[in-house]
Amino acid sequence: MVKKILMAKPGLDGHWRGAMVVSAALRDAGLEVIYLGNQNPEAIVHSAFQEDVEAIGLSILSAGHIDLIEQVVDCMRKKGMEDVILVVGGTIPGEDIPRLKEMGVDAVFPPGSKIERILEYFKQARKRSDEPTAGG
């Protein structure tokens, strides 16, 4: 189960309710949520690096998701953060989802996604190879 996640809105996206609703639900499910608000991709990834989170959640409603996620994935690769879960929510058209997954996104939650499904995802999700408890 994911315990610590960073939530952010890349770019100049002014919408905040979706990110807040999901952040509050994750908090109530027992996760520690670092809420970053608006930031550019590089700063999002660098913050996630310092916070040593297991997952990054992005909320995008600006239609710029392909470009923005490309930049986020690129920054993550440069920092050696391939083992961090990357999740995207917002107005993502269905036909873009396969491409996003191919780019390295682990899960996409388009409009209409149930909160329960998102919580269930984080309960099951486990990607980090070096959990602190492993072998200890």
Next chain:
Amino acid sequence: MARQAKATELAGKLLEGSELALARLISLIENDSASMSDVLPIIQHSLGRAHCIGFTGPPGAGKSSLVNHVTRLLREKGKRVGIIAVDPSSPFSGGALLGDRIRMQAHSLDPGVFIRSMATRDSYGGLSRATGHVIKLMDAFGMDYVLVETVGVGQVELDVMNTTDTVVVILVPEGGDSVQLMKAGLMEIGDIFVVNKSDRPGAEEIALQLQVILQMNARYAQNTPPILLTQSIDGLGVDKLVDALRDHRKGLNGAVLEARRKERRKKEFEETLAAVLIREWRRLLEADPGIREKLALVLEGSTDPYSVIEEMFPGGIIRQNQE
């Protein structure tokens, strides 16, 4: 013993300046503070260089924004800054929303700044239990300053006093009348007091009242701490705060600073002792059915803890090693 090997390896890399090692070590210590026993011997000699400053005050007083401005001024002087921003965990779910970093975005890509958010988890003193350890990690990493921002405190969450070198208490003009200021607790722990949001009405008055009240306190009999007016929206007055921080650090001459750090080490020792005791107790509990039966009496409420402890350990729990 994979955990031990990992902690040792990370501690070595920390001293070489690896940011990744710092990030990972903080997680390791946060999840299992016993790992610090593997890290401390390696970093012990690199400790005590950073000036550690606590920022405390009620929720919404502007702690994060002030930390942001102080960081900006310290960076202009070329100092490296570590920031620990603590926010509360839910007593119900254990979850937390950590929102301090959002006020410090100006520094998010600055290689001379390392910001870490921490939830209080099972602690109620305004800091997370691991905070003291994380300060040491940032100190060993080579930070000149470690700024610790507590959760928004009320009147009794005073851990910060025993964890940092300099305590800044941040108040706002709406903080209440002079009776509020006279209450024990928060008003006694500050080395520097700040009235933030000083553009609002009542700021000068509260600063004046504060001065009168601090002068009545025996703790401040020798010298009244500085009381500064700031506006963290535009950084007004923060330069004076940075000067006051420097002056306080200078005033902490060898003897005073060492006394303060000694007091802190004593508290750390006692906390470690308590943790070790509880760990051994749990081991005993698992191994000994007789002990479990006695504990059951306490759990069902039919016996009080003191009587059971007395019965189980008639000679006291800690016995000295006799030659």
